[in-house]
Amino acid sequence: MSGMSDALALLALPFAASVVFVLMHAYLGVHVLRRRIVFADLALAQLSALGATVAFASGYPATSAAGFGYALLFTAIGAALLTLTRSLARHVSQEAFVGIVYVVATAATILVVDRAPQGAEHVKKILIGSILTVEPADVAKFAVLYAVIGFFHWLARRPLLALSDQASSAGRTRLAVWICDFAFYLSFAIVVTSSVTTAGVLLVFSLLIVPAVIGSIFSGKLSVVLLIAWSVGIVASAVGLAGSYALDLPTGAAMVTAQAGFLLLAGLAKVLLFVDSQRRRRNLRIAATSIAAAILVTLLASSVWLMTVPTGDQPLLAVVESATGIGPTQFLRPSERDAYQSATRDALRFQGEVDRLNAMEKAARYQGTPLSDDDIRRIASYQKTFNEMARGERFVQEVLRSKTQVRARWIVGVPGALIAIAGLLWFTRRHWNGHWWGRHRLPGTTQPPASGNSPSRRN
Amino acid sequence: MRAGLLGLVAATALVAAPALAAIDVVATTTDLAALVSVVGGSLVTVESIVPPGADPEAFEPRPGDLGRLRRADLVVRVGLGYDYWLDALVKQTGEKRLMRGGEANLDASAGIPLLEIRGQSVVNEGGHAHGVANPHYWLDPENAITITAGIAEALIRIAPGQREKIVANRAGFLAQLDARRARWSQTLAPFAGTRLIAYHNSWPYFARRFRLDVMAVIEPKAGVAPSPAHLARVIAAGRKAQARAVVHEPYEPEDASRFVAEKLAVPMVRLAVSVGSIENMGNYLALFDYNVATLAKALGARSP
Numbered sequence: 001m002s003g004m005s006d007a008l009a010l011l012a013l014p015f016a017a018s019v020v021f022v023l024m025h026a027y028l029g030v031h032v033l034r035r036r037i038v039f040a041d042l043a044l045a046q047l048s049a050l051g052a053t054v055a056f057a058s059g060y061p062a063t064s065a066a067g068f069g070y071a072l073l074f075t076a077i078g079a080a081l082l083t084l085t086r087s088l089a090r091h092v093s094q095e096a097f098v099g100i101v102y103v104v105a106t107a108a109t110i111l112v113v114d115r116a117p118q119g120a121e122h123v124k125k126i127l128i129g130s131i132l133t134v135e136p137a138d139v140a141k142f143a144v145l146y147a148v149i150g151f152f153h154w155l156a157r158r159p160l161l162a163l164s165d166q167a168s169s170a171g172r173t174r175l176a177v178w179i180c181d182f183a184f185y186l187s188f189a190i191v192v193t194s195s196v197t198t199a200g201v202l203l204v205f206s207l208l209i210v211p212a213v214i215g216s217i218f219s220g221k222l223s224v225v226l227l228i229a230w231s232v233g234i235v236a237s238a239v240g241l242a243g244s245y246a247l248d249l250p251t252g253a254a255m256v257t258a259q260a261g262f263l264l265l266a267g268l269a270k271v272l273l274f275v276d277s278q279r280r281r282r283n284l285r286i287a288a289t290s291i292a293a294a295i296l297v298t299l300l301a302s303s304v305w306l307m308t309v310p311t312g313d314q315p316l317l318a319v320v321e322s323a324t325g326i327g328p329t330q331f332l333r334p335s336e337r338d339a340y341q342s343a344t345r346d347a348l349r350f351q352g353e354v355d356r357l358n359a360m361e362k363a364a365r366y367q368g369t370p371l372s373d374d375d376i377r378r379i380a381s382y383q384k385t386f387n388e389m390a391r392g393e394r395f396v397q398e399v400l401r402s403k404t405q406v407r408a409r410w411i412v413g414v415p416g417a418l419i420a421i422a423g424l425l426w427f428t429r430r431h432w433n434g435h436w437w438g439r440h441r442l443p444g445t446t447q448p449p450a451s452g453n454s455p456s457r458r459n
Numbered sequence: 460m461r462a463g464l465l466g467l468v469a470a471t472a473l474v475a476a477p478a479l480a481a482i483d484v485v486a487t488t489t490d491l492a493a494l495v496s497v498v499g500g501s502l503v504t505v506e507s508i509v510p511p512g513a514d515p516e517a518f519e520p521r522p523g524d525l526g527r528l529r530r531a532d533l534v535v536r537v538g539l540g541y542d543y544w545l546d547a548l549v550k551q552t553g554e555k556r557l558m559r560g561g562e563a564n565l566d567a568s569a570g571i572p573l574l575e576i577r578g579q580s581v582v583n584e585g586g587h588a589h590g591v592a593n594p595h596y597w598l599d600p601e602n603a604i605t606i607t608a609g610i611a612e613a614l615i616r617i618a619p620g621q622r623e624k625i626v627a628n629r630a631g632f633l634a635q636l637d638a639r640r641a642r643w644s645q646t647l648a649p650f651a652g653t654r655l656i657a658y659h660n661s662w663p664y665f666a667r668r669f670r671l672d673v674m675a676v677i678e679p680k681a682g683v684a685p686s687p688a689h690l691a692r693v694i695a696a697g698r699k700a701q702a703r704a705v706v707h708e709p710y711e712p713e714d715a716s717r718f719v720a721e722k723l724a725v726p727m728v729r730l731a732v733s734v735g736s737i738e739n740m741g742n743y744l745a746l747f748d749y750n751v752a753t754l755a756k757a758l759g760a761r762s763p
Contacts, residue, residue: 365667
């Protein structure tokens with residue numbers, strides 16, 4: 001099928017790029033987590049954007065050597081600032097300084113863009129990212145660059161890891177600490193600066209942090225953490241890319257969401273699978289109880305909402321209606337039901353007319369006799385009329401819908417609320433029992449396991 | 460940068476009519492500012508709120524604009540939700556005459572034959588503008604006739620004594636426009652029916668006037684990256700229909716446009732959406748000179 005091969009051709013390079021990104025970023029992410037400066041990449045990326053924008057404002061294209069030089073210079077300044085913050089961090093958390101660097105760099109970029117509007121393209125690009133349209137030469141460039149930086153990190157792994165891990169820089173001179181810190185931040189800055197123009201800030205941040213967090217959940221040993229982070233990061237990227245294709249979603253955002261999904265799964269796996277059987281049972285019970293409680297509380301809130309403001313938006317009712325296929329027509333009289341259905345039909349039909357006229361006008365732009373301005377005006381006025389009529393039909397639908405909600409007010413609202421309350425009471429029964437027990441217990445009898453049995457009171 | 464064009468206009472105004480207090484006009488975009496300056500000539504000083512080259516649909520006004528608006532004798536806007544931020548800005552000034560429907564507020568879209576009317580009649584949904592109809596109507600040179608008519612009428616209302624001068628200015632501009640329009644149409648005539656892909660949906664009016672088929676748009680919603688499925692559809696459709704160029708707006712990120720162009724082995728053409736979105740483009744006629752020549756060159760290079 002050509003559609004399938006098209007998809008593969010389209011997704012192969014982005015996938016290759018994300019594999020390269022994951023290998024480098026997840027490793028740096030472990031450092032960043034240990035240094036407790038998770039937003040450093042945003043600050044450095046923004047500084048590089050500022051550099052590129054300043055280059056542009058001074059007359060160099062962002063892609064020129066000068067443009068790259070400016071970006072590099074600004075990120076080096078950022079690396080130096082982050083190095084300095086280690087000594088400042090005695091008084092305030094380093095994260096605060098990272099945040100300040102990020103915000104100030106962003107604001108400065110906006111000010112520079114205001115002077116040189118064409119530079120805005122670069123800023124937009126960093127925000128949105130474009131991993132989907134990455135080119136083979138870029139992937140190769142990233143692979144070589146990261147191999148070099150990775151090699152450097154491997155050579156200097158001992159001092160770098162020691163500095164990331166610790167708060168104490170014991171046994172080292174202050175100068176040595178500074179040099180190591182600066183080298184780390186500079187290499188980090190180069191990686192982030194290069195990846196952010198392709199992947200965008202959101203994806204770079206999540207590739208950096210999420211796999212490293214997932215790895216760290218399961219182990220404290222660097223090799224294990226990395227192995228988990230790399231595999232999960234690559235799988236999550238593949239899932240995100242595939243989902244983005246299948247569901248027609250913007251790629252970067254879909255990949256970020258996929259990473260988050262894997263983090264959630266990892267969290268569940270941690271508390272449900274990687275524990276002894278007794279804790280697993282307890283955790284399962286807590287999970288089940290919380291989910292059930294959340295559903296019951298939602299049901300209670302919706303029922304009360306339906307009873308108090310029946311004509312308002314009823315999100316839960318709408319979800320139930322669309323899931324079960326039981327439309328709002330249930331509570332309508334036959335004549336009203338006909339009106340509702342014909343309004344639905346007509347609204348669609350009028351919308352269809354508007355689209356048909358648009359298609360006709362569009363075709364006439366380049367084929368057949370051109371339409372005159374008066375023809376165009378006539379079409380536009382028909383379309384406006386159809387739009388108004390469609391709005392009228394939608395209004396009819398809304399009126400009838402709120403009518404059904406008024407009728408459903410007590411019929412649905414009261415049982416819903418009662419079920420929810422009964423359910424909540426049932427779930428907390430042990431809590432009440434426990435209290436009862438606790439008050440009327442005779443001295444000397446054994447302690448009932450009340451606290452262990454009332455999950456709703458824990459967490 | 461924005462001082463360039465406007466300073467020039469202001470300077471000529473000061474030199475030519477030192478005795479007269481010039482009519483102070485604020486236009487939202489550079490295109491409208493350019494048209495105001497040809498109609499008003501030495502009688503007006505005109506400034507645009509959006510600087511040349513900036514994206515008017517993603518624009519953030521600043522305090523200086525308030526002062527500029529307060530002093531203005533006339534505000535000219537694109538309308539159709541394109542410069543939706545003007546309403547909030549004018550409200551800040553508290554000047555009733557500048558507000559929608561006020562005597563000093565000119566919506567240049569009045570009387571324009573509008574394309575691509577949409578379902579919503581409410582403007583300004585989510586900050587994006589294509590609510591009522593496609594707003595890029597100044598990209599049809601013929602619409603300049605209607606736009607300048609509105610501007611001339613508004614200026615005459617402010618300075619009735621200058622009627623003749625204003626009418627003559629406009630007639631002079633329209634004569635120039637007429638001559639060029641014939642030339643532009645002639646240049647693009649061989650490419651009638653040519654299929655193009657655009658990054659943003661900025662070109663329906665341009666396409667209608669010059670008989671082009673903008674068959675697909677890469678960016679489905681402003682500021683949202685295209686999904687792979689959408690991109691694959693665009694490429695497949697472009698390949699099937701033999702699209703011959705990808706048209707790109709200068710202030711948008713290039714990657715997706717370049718990617719589609721490379722897949723289809725066609726040129727990517729940067730066309731100016733507004734006066735000044737390409738360097739050294741000072742006026743409305745130059746906008747079309749540039750776009751027509753650039754497009755013809757890109758398409759001509761590949762024609763058999």
